[in-house]
Amino acid sequence: MKILVCISHVPDTTSKINFTENDTKFDTNGVQFVINPLDEFSLTRAMWFKEKQGASVTVVTVGNIAVEPTLRKALAIGADDAIRVDTEATDGFFVAKQLAGVIDNGGYDLVLAGKESIDYNGGMVPGMVSELCGFNFVNACIGLEVNANEFVAQREIDGGKETLEGHLPAVIAGQKGIVEEKDLRIPNMRGIMMARKKPLQVLAPIEVSASTRTEKFEKPAAKGECKMVDAGDLDQLIDLLHNEAKVL
Amino acid sequence: MSVLVFAEQSEGKFKKTALEVVSFGKELASQKGTELVVLTINAEDVSALSNYGADKVLKVKDPRLDTFSAKAFADCVSQAAIKSDADVVVVDSSSDALYLAPLLAIKLKAGFAANVMAQPESLEPFIIKRKAFSSKGFNFSEISTPVKLIGLSKNSFGLKENPSSPVEEDFQPDLKEEDFAVKATSTDKSTGTVTIADADIVVSGGRGLKGPENWGMVEELADILGAATACSKPVSDLGWRPHSEHVGQTGKPVASNLYIAIGISGAIQHLAGVNSSKVKVVINTDPEAPFFKAADYGIVGDAFEVVPQLIEKVKEFKATA
Numbered sequence: 001m002k003i004l005v006c007i008s009h010v011p012d013t014t015s016k017i018n019f020t021e022n023d024t025k026f027d028t029n030g031v032q033f034v035i036n037p038l039d040e041f042s043l044t045r046a047m048w049f050k051e052k053q054g055a056s057v058t059v060v061t062v063g064n065i066a067v068e069p070t071l072r073k074a075l076a077i078g079a080d081d082a083i084r085v086d087t088e089a090t091d092g093f094f095v096a097k098q099l100a101g102v103i104d105n106g107g108y109d110l111v112l113a114g115k116e117s118i119d120y121n122g123g124m125v126p127g128m129v130s131e132l133c134g135f136n137f138v139n140a141c142i143g144l145e146v147n148a149n150e151f152v153a154q155r156e157i158d159g160g161k162e163t164l165e166g167h168l169p170a171v172i173a174g175q176k177g178i179v180e181e182k183d184l185r186i187p188n189m190r191g192i193m194m195a196r197k198k199p200l201q202v203l204a205p206i207e208v209s210a211s212t213r214t215e216k217f218e219k220p221a222a223k224g225e226c227k228m229v230d231a232g233d234l235d236q237l238i239d240l241l242h243n244e245a246k247v248l
Numbered sequence: 249m250s251v252l253v254f255a256e257q258s259e260g261k262f263k264k265t266a267l268e269v270v271s272f273g274k275e276l277a278s279q280k281g282t283e284l285v286v287l288t289i290n291a292e293d294v295s296a297l298s299n300y301g302a303d304k305v306l307k308v309k310d311p312r313l314d315t316f317s318a319k320a321f322a323d324c325v326s327q328a329a330i331k332s333d334a335d336v337v338v339v340d341s342s343s344d345a346l347y348l349a350p351l352l353a354i355k356l357k358a359g360f361a362a363n364v365m366a367q368p369e370s371l372e373p374f375i376i377k378r379k380a381f382s383s384k385g386f387n388f389s390e391i392s393t394p395v396k397l398i399g400l401s402k403n404s405f406g407l408k409e410n411p412s413s414p415v416e417e418d419f420q421p422d423l424k425e426e427d428f429a430v431k432a433t434s435t436d437k438s439t440g441t442v443t444i445a446d447a448d449i450v451v452s453g454g455r456g457l458k459g460p461e462n463w464g465m466v467e468e469l470a471d472i473l474g475a476a477t478a479c480s481k482p483v484s485d486l487g488w489r490p491h492s493e494h495v496g497q498t499g500k501p502v503a504s505n506l507y508i509a510i511g512i513s514g515a516i517q518h519l520a521g522v523n524s525s526k527v528k529v530v531i532n533t534d535p536e537a538p539f540f541k542a543a544d545y546g547i548v549g550d551a552f553e554v555v556p557q558l559i560e561k562v563k564e565f566k567a568t569a
Binding site: 215 | 343363492516523553
């Protein structure tokens with residue numbers, strides 16, 4: 001089985017989000033970048049397929065040279081090789097087209113990704129890739145088994161889960177549950193050393209226009225003061241929620 | 249030209265989020281001076297749509313669509329959009345809508361903005377405000393394609409009544425076998441409990457509750473409030489509560505009217521997930537807990553004393569209301 005894992009390079013979850021250049025650019029100053037946590041769950045599942053079922057695992061990302069440390073980290077976790085499409089990721093559609101280009105020539109059976117990136121939260125790239133490549137697709141996947149040409153997946157639905165069956169090739173967009181938090185791997189020194197020597201191929205981008213563009217960013221309005229209520233006076237809380245906030 | 253909205257239903261009824269997208273679609277259609285077309289799939293009773301301004305209702309009836317299939321549903325919406333000459337298509341943010349929307353975007357060659365907060369800032373160019381960075385920021389996204397696809401964030405626009413007398417029309421999209429290539433074989437859905445996605449009120453517990461055996465009071469409070477239960481990331485990582493309850497940046501976003509956080513300190517990742525809730529109440533023993541800075545109402549106190557009392561107070565309130 002040939003697996004491709006799509007990785008997004010995103011600000012660490014603890015990052016303070018600021019904007020610069022008149023609120024038109026995300027301020028990367030002082031921001032630590034990581035593998036998108038949802039992609040990491042899917043990457044970890046891919047490692048399981050590699051170890052238990054002899055799959056090969058390639059990781060891919062769309063971005064300029066600055067994203068390479070994130071790809072190297074994926075290699076240190078255990079991916080076999082990496083691909084970087086050398087262009088700035090402008091929007092979800094643009095990225096999906098670049099990934100579809102990699103997949104069309106790659107002979108992959110299974111494409112794994114996270115269900116969304118924690119920066120732009122578009123949640124669109126995996127589904128778009130599946131449609132562009134004519135692959136089957138499962139979103140919000142919380143469990144995945146593959147046997148020969150068939151997969152069985154669980155996806156999260158509102159208020160429960162659903163089991164789905166289909167055949168490869170498929171795009172699966174994972175989240176926590178496809179593996180557990182405790183299954184995530186921290187690269188060890190040997191992995192980090194080996195990652196330096198693993199192949200990282202740089203591809204020229206496909207020419208395509210983005211379908212959306214960020215005009216500007218905005219930060220949430222500052223929060224007003226928190227009204228403190230005495231623990232012994234819960235009638236006041238009920239009163240505030242009913243009469244002031246009008247949510248009871 | 250028209251605005252097309254897909255109104256999802258669940259167990260024979262339109263969900264609140266479906267009526268919200270209809271309300272949103274109506275206002276947008278009025279702004280554009282076009283009509284609002286609402287697509288329904290296997291809905292028996294579409295009368296609710298006339299309360300929120302539908303001008304036309306397209307009714308798809310097909311037993312193959314009794315079970316959700318993202319590809320088949322995306323095909324229905326796409327063909328309805330072409331038939332109605334829609335240049336804006338709106339869906340909600342349910343798990344099914346999030347699944348089908350990217351497929352639909354490709355089918356319609358539509359630029360797609362998800363997590364949309366409000367009506368467009370301008371129609372020409374088409375610029376719309378959406379949540380990004382897990383609600384730690386917003387971006388104003390310009391969609392440059394002729395057809396625009398919008399995923400409306402839950403509870404961001406609300407319901408707006410707008411009585412109308414819609415024309416109803418049966419619509420038979422052309423579905424192919426490959427639309428059903430991924431088959432749902434079973435569903436495991438809790439019935440009778442409120443889900444985080446649909447809840448107006450969410451009661452959430454953190455590590456301050458010390459162990460899964462102490463969740464009885466959280467569930468009781470949720471129960472009398474008609475609320476959903478949720479938890480912080482450490483609680484789900486420890487296995488005290490299921491992942492489906494994990495609220496935060498890598499878990500679920502919450503956009504309820506009221507969010508009650510019990511024993512949750514308020515890590516930045518958790519706050520990101522609950523930012524979109526309108527009113528936040530925090531109960532914590534530590535007056536320095538960062539969550540108080542993001543809350544509307546705070547109580548410094550021991551959850552094991554405060555919550556049982558709060559349950560009694562809410563019961564009294566419900567009895568008199």
